[in-house]
Amino acid sequence: MTTFHIAPVDHHITAALQHKIDNKTKPLGALGQLEGLALKIGRIQQTLTPTLSKPAMVIFAGDHGIAHEGVSPFPQEVTYQMVFNFLQGGAAINVFARQHNMDIRVVDAGVNFDFNGHPGLIHAKVAMGTKSFLHEAAMTQAECETAIEKGATIVKALHEQGCNVIGFGEMGIANTSAASVIMSLLCNIPLEQCIGRGTGLDDEGLIRKKVILAEAMIRHNRIEKTPLNVLSTFGGFEIAMMCGAMLQAAASGMVILADGFITTAALLVASGMYPAVLDYTIFTHQSNEQGHRLMLAHMKAVPLLDLGMRLGEGTGAAVAYPVIQAAVNFLNEMASFESAGVSNKA
Structure with missing residues (x-):
């Protein structure tokens, strides 16, 4: 199993960052969440002048055996069909990523389809989908660890190419069940x-x-409830790969953009293994999927946006990206009271 070295963010720079934020030409706190964002990104990068370099969205796709139990109105084939849609640039995430000049990488984490070396797709398939966790564990622990390692490798390569801000999305019929x-x-x-x-x-x-998932939990009620065991028993290859990708992003000092319900579930596992990953994470939006609000509350997370979205794919992260850019830009470009010759309050 890969070991990640994720240091909690150093807070020594906090006072200097806060002083810079407070001395911009505005009342204290007037930019609301943008000020907290600027502070967080400055801390992650340990600088008073943070930058967002080569932003990327990585979309992990994987199939779930539980889909065959009737937990989704869509057939499993939609997973591979949507992968082709991503590759052709026709999905919502493609539209939003283009709008904000974000690079998109599409990953076959474990789709039940042979893409035959399709160009433009990152081929990281662990298996042709997971098993149905109604009857057996979704994957072996070895498969789960392989997926985590592959996710880490993908992010490491992006970081080496100069990316320092990364969002994650997913595609996988029945992955809300997992x-x-x-x-x-x-x-x-x-x-x-x-x-x-x-x-x-x-x-x-x-x-x-609800009935099927309750039955599945009863079947596996004797497993040790560690993050890795829960992930391998009920997760998907795309969720496991995202988990590894997030951990590597944090280990590399990157800004992580968490998307909706599925992505946050991957982060839940990652933070259970390495709590410091949350120091590097921005929660971009609250999904309209029922459980996401409670999951965010459990993680003490305040999402940037609540637009009633529940599409997945990383769409919430891409839509929120210009807000994150705005936080960095005001910190770097907005005048201070002193530089602008504007009187501060008495």
Whole structure:
């Protein structure tokens, strides 16, 4: 298992950053969350003049055996079809990433489809999808560790190319089921409060999803509830790979942009293993998927946006990116009272 060296962010620079923020030509605190963002990014980078370099969105795709149990209104084939849509530039994440000049990388973490070396796709497949955790563990611990390591390798390469701010997205039919169980076990929240409609289940479908996931939790109720065990028993290859990617991003001192429900479930696992990963994380938005609000509250996270989105793909992170840019820009470019010749309050 890869060991990550993630140091908690050094707070010695906090006073100098706060002084710089407070002496901009504005009332104290007038830029609200932007001020906290600027402070956080400055601390991550340990500088009074932070920069956002070569922003990237990495989309991990993987299939889930639990999809065959009827927990999603969409067939599993949609996963690989959406991967092609990402590669062709036609998905929502492509639109938003183009708008903000963010690089997109699409990763086959474990899709039940042979892409035959398709150019433009990062081929990191662990297996042709996970097993159905209604009947057995979704993956072996070895497979889970392999996925974590592959995610770390992808991010390490991006960092070496000059990227210092990275967002993560996912695609995988039935992955809200995996995330719901992970959330319930790691947050100690009743399963019923963690389950949402996913890709649009009707009332009958939602009831079925709750019954199946409850049965699955009973089947595996004797597992040790460590983050790694929960991930390997119920997770997806895309969730495990995201977990490794986040840990490597933090170890590399990068700014991490957490997206919605699935991405935050991966972060929940990552932070259970290495709590300091949260020092490097910006929570970009609150998903409209039922469990996300409670998951964010459990992590004491205040999301930047709440637009009622629940698409996944990293769309919330991409939409929030200009807000993050604004925080860095005001810190670097806005005049101080002294430089502008403006009188400060008495």
